[in-house]
Amino acid sequence: MATLTTTQTSPSLLGGVVIIGGTIIGAGMFSLPVVMSGAWFFWSMAALIFTWFCMLHSGLMILEANLNYRIGSSFDTITKDLLGKGWNVVNGISIAFVLYILTYAYISASGSILHHTFAEMSLNVPARAAGFGFALLVAFVVWLSTKAVSRMTAIVLGAKVITFFLTFGSLLGHVQPATLFNVAESNASYAPYLLMTLPFCLASFGYHGNVPSLMKYYGKDPKTIVKCLVYGTLMALALYTIWLLATMGNIPRPEFIGIAEKGGNIDVLVQA
Numbered sequence: 001m002a003t004l005t006t007t008q009t010s011p012s013l014l015g016g017v018v019i020i021g022g023t024i025i026g027a028g029m030f031s032l033p034v035v036m037s038g039a040w041f042f043w044s045m046a047a048l049i050f051t052w053f054c055m056l057h058s059g060l061m062i063l064e065a066n067l068n069y070r071i072g073s074s075f076d077t078i079t080k081d082l083l084g085k086g087w088n089v090v091n092g093i094s095i096a097f098v099l100y101i102l103t104y105a106y107i108s109a110s111g112s113i114l115h116h117t118f119a120e121m122s123l124n125v126p127a128r129a130a131g132f133g134f135a136l137l138v139a140f141v142v143w144l145s146t147k148a149v150s151r152m153t154a155i156v157l158g159a160k161v162i163t164f165f166l167t168f169g170s171l172l173g174h175v176q177p178a179t180l181f182n183v184a185e186s187n188a189s190y191a192p193y194l195l196m197t198l199p200f201c202l203a204s205f206g207y208h209g210n211v212p213s214l215m216k217y218y219g220k221d222p223k224t225i226v227k228c229l230v231y232g233t234l235m236a237l238a239l240y241t242i243w244l245l246a247t248m249g250n251i252p253r254p255e256f257i258g259i260a261e262k263g264g265n266i267d268v269l270v271q272a
Contacts, residue, residue, distance in 0.1 A: 020232025038193025175249030
C-alpha cells in the first residue's frame with residue numbers, strides 16, 4: 001500500500017527580515033534630518049548606532065524570554081509571569097498606547113496620501129474614507145496569515161526603497177563635504193542637541209511587538225529569528241544613514257531652522 005509523504009518547507013529568512021525592516025522603516029524617517037539637524041551628521045550617526053545597538057539587544061532579550069514559553073505567548077503572558085500583575089497592567093497600557101498612536105498616524109497619513117492620489121485621477125474620495133479602506137485592507141492581510149503579511153510587507157518595502165532611491169538618489173551624487181562637515185560654522189556646538197535626539201532615535205527602531213509573531217512564524221528557531229532581527233534592524237540603519245547623508249550633505253545646517261519653522265514635513269524639505 002502506497003503511503004503519501006508531505007514535506008513542510010520552513011519560512012524563508014527574507015520574510016522575517018522584511019517584517020522587521022518594514023515595521024521599523026516608516027514615513028517618520030523623512031523627519032530625521034530636521035530632528036537631528038542640531039546634532040548634525042556625525043553626532044546623529046553616533047546616536048543612531050547607539051540606539052540601534054540598545055534596541056537590537058532589547059529585542060534579543062525579549063526573544064530569550066519568549067523561548068521559555070509556548071509558541072504564541074504574548075507580552076501579556078510573559079510580563080504577568082515574570083513581573084506580576086501590577087507591572088503587566090503598566091506594560092499593557094504602554095504597548096496599547098504606542099500601537100494605537102502608530103496605527104492612528106499610519107491610517108491618517110495613508111488616507112491623506114490616497115486622497116491626493118485619487119484627486120489626481122479625478123476621483124473625489126474623502127481622506128477619512130480612503131484611510132478606512134486602507135485600514136480594512138491591511139487588517140484583512142493580517143487576518144489571513146503571517147506569511148501574507150511578510151509577502152505584502154516585502155512588496156511595499158521594496159516599492160518604498162525603489163521609490164526612495166528614484167526620488168532622492170540623485171542627492172547622493174551632489175553631497176558637498178563642506179556642507180556635511182559644516183565648515184561654515186567654525187564654532188558650532190552639537191553635543192547639547194544630542195540628548196534631544198535620543199527619544200526620536202529610540203522610536204526609529206521600534207519592532208519589538210513582532211518578536212512573538214516571529215516565534216509563531218518560525219517556531220522555536222532562535223538562530224533564524226536572531227538573523228531576522230539583526231538584518232532587519234541593519235537595513236533600517238543603512239537607510240537612515242543614506243537619508244542623513246543625502247540631506248545633510250546638500251542642505252546647510254542653518255537652513256534647517258527655516259525648514260523646522262515651516263513644519264519640517266517632506267514637502268518643505270524637498271523644496272529646500
